[in-house]
Amino acid sequence: MxxxxxxxxxxxxxxxxxxxxxxxxxxxxxxxxxxxxxxxxxxxxxxxxxxxxxxEQTAHYLMLHKPVGYLSATRDPQHPTVLDLVAPQLRPVLHIGGRLDRSTSGLIILTNDGLWSRRLTEPREKIPKTYHVVTRDPISPETHQRFADGIYLAYERLTTSPARLEQVAEREARLTIYEGRYHQVKRMFAAVGNRVKSLHRESMGEIRLDPTLAPGEWRPLLDSEIASVI
The missing domain is CATH 3.10.290.10 (RNA-binding S4 domain)
Known part of the structure; x- marks a missing residue:
């Protein structure tokens, strides 16, 4: 205006x-x-x-280390939410940029800047998101190429963008995707006949989860981290 x-x-x-x-x-x-x-x-x-x-309104940009068991929601009658972990005076104005399901841990962004968070999470922006994955079964040799070629998601009727899989151990890998669709990592592994046992998000774009943050802790983003999304 x-x-x-x-x-x-x-x-x-x-x-x-x-x-x-x-x-x-x-x-x-x-x-x-x-x-x-x-x-x-x-x-x-x-x-x-x-x-x-x-x-007069202050912009807030927070990094939170989400623990397992917390919902990516503003409120819920049954389960604790990620907003329960931040200062009470901030809760009414914040929304979640890049949700994780209740069984997934790691990097969550909380902000009141809707334009900024949409740039961070919009699939068309192709911002990389990296996860540490532990699987039920050994990761098959063809998984790398299948993910690089893209996995067809029937519900959305689309094929995922090429993803990068870095195997760490027989049942452990670091996966980088570029969309962040509903349960995408779990659905990708299911498509190759495997199952995710644990999932932890390490980074979104240039914003990496601060290793000094224990599960449930948070801090404001640095100016350089905020600027990396603009």
Whole structure:
């Protein structure tokens, strides 16, 4: 929204009055007078007029080490959720970027910046997501190529993007995928006749789970981590 329209909406002034107020230096944006009426108002800008704050919202970007047993949900009547692990004052404004099912652990992103989180999680963006996987059966030699060729997912009627499998042990691997569809890793292994016993997300793009975070702990993202998604 343009600044002049924002002032009209927030104060009830006419369009002409709003432009005069802006031209007179009475409207401040992020601590500075803003005299350009067509300046675009962003969600996390602080805007005031004559010292009265009209908009002020802090952007939050958190990294959480999700433990097994927690739901990727804002609330649930039966099970604890990942939002139960963060500061109470933050819970009402945060949403989850990149959900994990209850039996999966690892990196979860919590934020109130919807545009930023969509860039991080949108399958079309092809941002790599790396998981540590332990399987029920030995990982067959053809699994690497099957994943590299793509696995057909019948429900979505599509083939996954080429994935990279790095085998660590007979029943253990590191898998990098580029979409993050519903239960994708488990469905990919099921398609090759195997079963995932444990799953842990290590990274999303350039954001890696901080090794100093114990399960259930969180920290704000660094500026460099936030910028890696923009």
């Amino acid at each position: 343009r600044l002049d329209r924002f002032i009209c909406k927030q104060t009830g002034h006419s369009f002409r009055q709003a432009r005069l107020l802006i031209a007179g230096g009475r409207v401040w944006v992020d601590g500075q007078p803003e005299r350009n009426p067509v300046t675009t108002v962003e969600r996390f800008m602080t805007i005031s007029m004559d010292g009265t704050v009209l908009q």
